[in-house]
Amino acid sequence: MLDKFLRYALFLCLFIGFTGIAQAEMTREEYAIKFRRSSYTALGWYYGYLHRMVKGITPYDQALFQRDAERVALLSKLPKDGFIAGTEVGDTKAKPEIWTKPALFKEDNDKLENESAKLAELAKGGDFEVIKAQFSTLQKTCKTCHDDFVKRKSE
Amino acid sequence: MLDKFLRYALFLCLFIGFTGIAQAEMTREEYAIKFRRSSYTALGWYYGYLHRMVKGITPYDQALFQRDAERVALLSKLPKDGFIAGTEVGDTKAKPEIWTKPALFKEDNDKLENESAKLAELAKGGDFEVIKAQFSTLQKTCKTCHDDFVKRKSE
Numbered sequence: 001m002l003d004k005f006l007r008y009a010l011f012l013c014l015f016i017g018f019t020g021i022a023q024a025e026m027t028r029e030e031y032a033i034k035f036r037r038s039s040y041t042a043l044g045w046y047y048g049y050l051h052r053m054v055k056g057i058t059p060y061d062q063a064l065f066q067r068d069a070e071r072v073a074l075l076s077k078l079p080k081d082g083f084i085a086g087t088e089v090g091d092t093k094a095k096p097e098i099w100t101k102p103a104l105f106k107e108d109n110d111k112l113e114n115e116s117a118k119l120a121e122l123a124k125g126g127d128f129e130v131i132k133a134q135f136s137t138l139q140k141t142c143k144t145c146h147d148d149f150v151k152r153k154s155e
Numbered sequence: 156m157l158d159k160f161l162r163y164a165l166f167l168c169l170f171i172g173f174t175g176i177a178q179a180e181m182t183r184e185e186y187a188i189k190f191r192r193s194s195y196t197a198l199g200w201y202y203g204y205l206h207r208m209v210k211g212i213t214p215y216d217q218a219l220f221q222r223d224a225e226r227v228a229l230l231s232k233l234p235k236d237g238f239i240a241g242t243e244v245g246d247t248k249a250k251p252e253i254w255t256k257p258a259l260f261k262e263d264n265d266k267l268e269n270e271s272a273k274l275a276e277l278a279k280g281g282d283f284e285v286i287k288a289q290f291s292t293l294q295k296t297c298k299t300c301h302d303d304f305v306k307r308k309s310e
Contacts, residue, residue: 035200038193042233045190074229078197 029086036082043075066123073120093151108145184241191237198230221278228275248306263300
C-alpha cells in the first residue's frame with residue numbers, strides 16, 4: 001500500500017517536473033501576460049518585414065510578402081486569448097482601459113484582425129500599390145490601438 | 156537651406172521615434188532572439204491547450220482542438236526565422252550545437268513542423284484515439300529537440 005503510494009508520488013513528481021518546467025515559476029496570469037506579449041512580438045516581427053518592403057528598404061517580393069502577410073493575419077488572432085481575468089496588473093504595458101472599455105478594445109482588436117486579413121487577401125493579388133494602401137490602413141489601426149490601450153514608457 | 160535641413164532632421168527624428176519605439180534599445184540580434192523565444196512561447200501556449208485535452212484535464216472539444224492544432228502547426232514554422240547570424244550568444248537558452256550541428260537541428264525542426272502539420276490534419280478527422288497517438292509523437296519530438304538543443308537551468 002505504502003509502496004503503491006510512493007510509486008504514485010514519484011510518478012507525479014516526475015510528471016509535474018517534466019511538463020511544468022517552463023511554467024514552474026509562473027502563475028497562470030503571468031503566463032497569460034507573457035503569452036500575449038509574445039504573440040504581439042511575433043506579429044511585430046513579420047509586420048517589420050512587410051514594413052521594410054513597403055518603404056522600399058528591401059525589394060518587394062510578392063511570394064514573401066504574401067507569406068508574411070498571412071502570418072500577420074494569423075498572429076493577429078492570438079493575443080486576445082491572453083487577456084484573461086487577473087492580468088490587469090503585472091509585467092504588462094496594458095492600460096486599465098482594456099478592462100474599463102471592453103467594447104472599444106474589442107473594436108480595435110477586431111480592426112487589427114480584419115485589416116490584417118484584408119492585407120493577406122490583397123497580397124495574393126500582387127498589386128503593390130493596392131497592397132501599400134492597405135498596409136497604410138493597417139498601420140493606422142495599430143497606432144489607434146496603441147494610443148488607446150498601450151502605456152508609453154513615461155506613463 | 157538650413158531651414159530645409161532642420162525640417163528634414165525633425166522629420167527623421169519623428170520617423171525613427173515612431174517606428175523604432177519597440178526596438179529602440181535592441182540590436183537586430185537581440186530582437187531576433189526575442190522573436191524566436193516569443194514564437195516558442197506562443198506555440199507552447201496552444202500546445203498547452205491540446206495537452207490538457209489529451210490528458211483529460213479539460214474536456215475534448217473537436218473544434219477547439221482543431222483550431223489550436225492548426226495554430227501550433229503554423230507557429231512551428233516561425234522560430235527558425237530568428238536563428239540569424241550573431242544570435243549564438245545573448246538572452247538565449249540555445250545550445251551551441253544549433254550552430255555546430257545544423258543538419259541535426261534542421262532535422263529536429265523539420266520534425267516539429269511535420270508532426271504538427273500531421274496533428275492539425277488528423278484533428279480535422281476528430282478521431283480522438285488517433286489524435287492522442289499523434290500528440291504523443293509530437294510530444295516526443297519536442298523532447299528530443301529540447302534534449303539536443305535547449306540548455307537546462309543547471310547548464
